[in-house]
Amino acid sequence: SAVISQKPSRDICQRGTSLTIQCQVDSQVTMMFWYRQQPGQSLTLIATANQGSEATYESGFVIDKFPISRPNLTFSTLTVSNMSPEDSSIYLCSVHSTGELFFGEGSRLTVL
Amino acid sequence: GENVEQHPSTLSVQEGDSAVIKCTYSDSASNYFPWYKQELGKGPQLIIDIRSNVGEKKDQRIAVTLNKTAKHFSLHITETQPEDSAVYFCAASPSGTYKYIFGTGTRLKVLA
Numbered sequence: 001s002a003v004i005s006q007k008p009s010r011d012i013c014q015r016g017t018s019l020t021i022q023c024q025v026d027s028q029v030t031m032m033f034w035y036r037q038q039p040g041q042s043l044t045l046i047a048t049a050n051q052g053s054e055a056t057y058e059s060g061f062v063i064d065k066f067p068i069s070r071p072n073l074t075f076s077t078l079t080v081s082n083m084s085p086e087d088s089s090i091y092l093c094s095v096h097s098t099g100e101l102f103f104g105e106g107s108r109l110t111v112l
Numbered sequence: 113g114e115n116v117e118q119h120p121s122t123l124s125v126q127e128g129d130s131a132v133i134k135c136t137y138s139d140s141a142s143n144y145f146p147w148y149k150q151e152l153g154k155g156p157q158l159i160i161d162i163r164s165n166v167g168e169k170k171d172q173r174i175a176v177t178l179n180k181t182a183k184h185f186s187l188h189i190t191e192t193q194p195e196d197s198a199v200y201f202c203a204a205s206p207s208g209t210y211k212y213i214f215g216t217g218t219r220l221k222v223l224a
Binding site for chain 2: 104
């Protein structure tokens, strides 16, 4: 299994600002992902965080809005840039390890 | 691309009764179907999964069935308990990818 720590767990942000979410895994993993879960909704894949290269974004998500870093095999960050109220969501870090997808506890962002 | 539909969106059962949640998928290339349980304020946790070469899998009070021909799979929880109350998500993953397409979720309430 993999234990994933995310911070912050929650934050209230002002419109137009940016926030960086950190994800730390207790073991080295190749596949790391960022998901968004809008209020009462399902999980949508934002991007795959690639170690040593640019992240791979899904349709509808762009690097300028959601820049991602992956400096090593245990750590990644997701920045939500120039936030608007529509960005209020839970952002989840996940890793694929031993044939399963594990999730962190999520970072709940509220944008005013 | 893959599309996963999940029903019902909410489900209330009396403690001790059974609960069934159903999902359909569109991509015949999908070969892995996990189910996740998400409790309030937490990240999703894998509770059971099934691969396309198996028709049914059981783990104590929970079971999953898969009908590849009809492209649908179901989660069955027997002898429900209040602690089973949560949101449940199904997912489908196409062969050769680490991408998971999630259903829209089912909020299960077990009434004591």
